[in-house]
Amino acid sequence: MTPGAAGPREKGAGRRLPDGWGVLVLPLVAFLLVVFVYPLGSVLARSVSDPAPGLGNYAAFFDSPVYLNVLVNTFVTAGLVTLVTLLLGFPYAYLMTLASPFWRGVLMAAVLVPFWTSLLVRTFAWVLLLRDTGVVNDVIGALGGQPVPLLRNLAGVLIGMVQVMLPFAVLPIYATMRGIDRRLLQAAEGLGARPAFAFWRIYAPLTVPGVAAATLLVFVSSLGFYVTPALLGGPRNVMIGELIVQQLSGVLRWGFASALAVILLLVTGATLLLAARVIDLRRLIGGGR
């Protein structure tokens, strides 16, 4: 702290507090410029310069149906994950507001335990459960059914990703629902509305901020997923994150991998910018991990 670096701010205080607080941001800003911004900038530069200057890498991407397919698949998967997560997360959060303190605690713990458990541990557990000789198929077999392929396909990716994303949906939705006055529902019913009608016309619209935050958080995070689809998905479920790694580890196409990263970044950024008009992003990060 450098006392007196900036002018006095608080008039009337017996002594002036040390000021120049703003300077304290600089170490972190400098750190992030070197470790984060500069590397990202060099990705952008490499995408238009390696192997040859120009937009060749981007042209290669948009010319090839294989790569475009990966982009489409990324969107479809993220969309499906978001949909299923909301379908499960909304009633879950709603019930948390109705449950007794004890059961609310249990439900909250059920959300927080996976949240704090290592992603790899959880994904590994899914591999053990879903493989052809896994627990789920053993149970199906014991019940006399045919084994169902659940690993290396879309089902596996969805099962794994929804579990990872559910806490990110339940927490913001629950935070919003907790602030809603339930007497509004009683008022509506007192005025003659049926319970279901009152719920959809009075209660549901009030949950929109939480649902919007959850949708955005889940969708954007899903776009950039790598670990879960790589371990639970098959060759037909490649998402753009995995394609980036493939381009590097196998064939060392640095420029093309960089172009893919820029495309993913633009897609993510565009989604966030669109959403930032509606939602306070900082509150959203505070609610999630």
Place this chain on the structure above:
Amino acid sequence: MRPVRLALWALTALTALYLVLPVFIVIPMSFSDSAFLEFPPQGWSARWYENFFTDLAWLDSAIASLQIAVQVTVLSLVLGTAAALGMVRGRHPLRALISGLVMAPVLVPYVIVGLAVYAVFLEWGLTESVLGFVLVHTALAVPYVVITVSSALMSFDRRLEQAAMSLGAGPVATFARVTLPLIAPSLASGAVFAFVTSFDEVVTSVFLSGPDLTTLPVQMWSGVRVQIDPTVAAVSSMLLLVTLSLFAAAGLTRLVRRRKT
């Protein structure tokens, strides 16, 4: 109970089981004596735990992860607390830009961060080095520290500092004796966030790892990616135990604190 309510409870109960149960399957399987980890195990043994504690590749990666996570915690606490003080109390131009920059590492997909940092660190000779991991993980962890500490500072009553200073304490003493103790709980939760972020980080670490330095998540990653190494089950069970005991500890402290008040 109305049928709607009943269906709601059923769906929620299933969702809760779906969230929690799968992880625990790992524990009994880790004690299987077969390399195929069948369930329920035909025979029991602790050989995969033995494998972990006798295999240098596993041990070294665990030690490297701890070492990195501790350094990340310290570095992101220092950088993040300073930045939070600056952002909440200071006035600076480009305020929106700076808070955007500080939050950006959480929003950018980790694969992109990994690729970007890998390319640059290759030039700087920082791949497969503790410093390289610490730098990247700190960039990913620091937003959480900034968020938790900022929110504590926003509800901070600055008249307490003024009181201390009017009683003769210097700025440093005021900070150390008044400000720091009051924001200590959020520093602690920021520290936990930072530690866990680094200790669990897979994606960026996959890029930076190599024969010279591998972290525990990367070692586990390669033990699942191609062919399943049953040692992963033992490691997973131990990590799960750590998570659960932290949870129990947090629950107990909350309970004790509630009794006191």
